[in-house]
Amino acid sequence: MNVKTELITFNTGMALENGHKLDSFELMVESYGKLNKTKTNAILVCHAFSGNHHASGKNKVNEIGWWDEIIGPNKSIDTNKYYVVCCNNLGGCSGSSGPKSINPSSNKPYGSNFPLVTVSDWVNSQKMLMEKLDIPYWHFVVGGSLGGMQALQWSIAYPDKIKKAGIFAAAAKSSTQNIAMNEVARESIRKDHNFHDGNYLEHGVIPKNGIKTARMLGHITYLSEQHMNQRFGRKFQDDSSKVGLDVDFEVENYLQYKGEKFSEIFDANTYILMTKAMDGYDAASKSDDLSSALKGVLAELLIIGFYSDWLYPPERGKEIQIAAMNNNIKSSYIVLNGEHGHDSFLFHSDKYSQIISKFIES
């Protein structure tokens, strides 16, 4: 597989939805496969809240991409046929401009001063990326969860630059419960004594405990009750592999381990920024309702939900489907079992993979 990882600079900068302007910014971009001569085979993959540009294959430190089960040679998103692009979103912490970047006006890391970007801002920056890569339009823009919101926003914001959109385990706006969960996560970060109002890098520390707790809560919401029961039940963790003395159950050990790992790599300000973008997104915010918001959409939509997902349950996808049908948009709404709750969108299953590849090819 032809993998290319590059940092692309946008010297012209961009105006943000909240009125701020970024004078210049950088995006960390990974791409797979090749753009064909007619430039008709480009696919944009949008990552979810904690994802990044590394979607497929192994990177230099041998990490497997977050959507490797779906993207690759002869997989659902077939890199032998398609030129697949994925970038770390603006405000991220995997190489693109974000809170960890140096603020040119102060020569210190932005920290909490990095502007709060939105889903629309991401889509606008991805549009600039598309032009930079000399791609006339996307054959398919796809993502799960927060990535699905970007795919939806693409179809609304740039109707003639996108042929098909894949909106998986997503919604046209976050629910009250989604916002509530995210606020608990943010609060645990803010209340970490190492947070320093977001300027922890200047103090040479990171609010590790806060991020860890936030992630542990997040993990519970990403999995289904059934999946947790099956995977962990009430089994006790054996002493030899306990991460701490306080741990009794396997599920505790799992959350502790996952939280700890995440807290070592993920930036706290990015956590706050990404969840704020997710909470703030409402596809209908500039219209009377979702139906009027989708008025100009030309892309064909594929909306997939999972029965086991209680964070963004399938009914939320159906709201998009109904609004699409009201606008005579060619749109399909498919619900699959999914064993992994909200995280189901990340994993291969025969049905899921078949539907994605058939939709891309149809």
Next chain:
Amino acid sequence: MNNKLSKIINAWVPKEGKVIDFGCGDGSLLEELMKTKNILGYGVEINDKKIESCVSKGVPVIKQDIDKGINEFKSSNFDISIMARSIQCLKDPSLALNRMLKLSKRCVVTLPNLGYWKCRLNLAYGRMPVTPELPSSWHETDNIHLCTINDFEDLCKKEGIRIMNKVFLGSNGAQSNLSSLSPNLFAIEGVYLLEKQ
């Protein structure tokens, strides 16, 4: 779906119309209507394999149990709704008919005829009918609300549903003199174009 049946339905579907097909199966009827009549069609289906076929044909499809939702699509302004060979599988066929006629002014319904003489013969011998059109045995069939042509037309009358057009298919799957003359005895399938009075 056989050629003859899809031709009959095709003739009743308005050009460039907006169509919803409940129990659309592999999407072949909608695919044909998309090609020949340039319609905008949506299929409703519960079977995942059939849904996959729809997606590969480029037919928009919604995974949905028809028993649980016809009303959900009422904001969509359909020209016509179709329910071919499915109404007998529903928990409440009469409610479904009325709901379809709220989605769209007209609807097409096709149903197997339990009054067909071979079915009657089966019953005369003391057995539940098993025919090419009704191939499953009583304990395996999805057909929980079978009726005869006369029964169905009675229901339409009772519900204030006008039969705008009807065609009866004989044993060869096409219209025949016998099936038109005495449908309740000789038709294997009734094909109806309905409208709310």
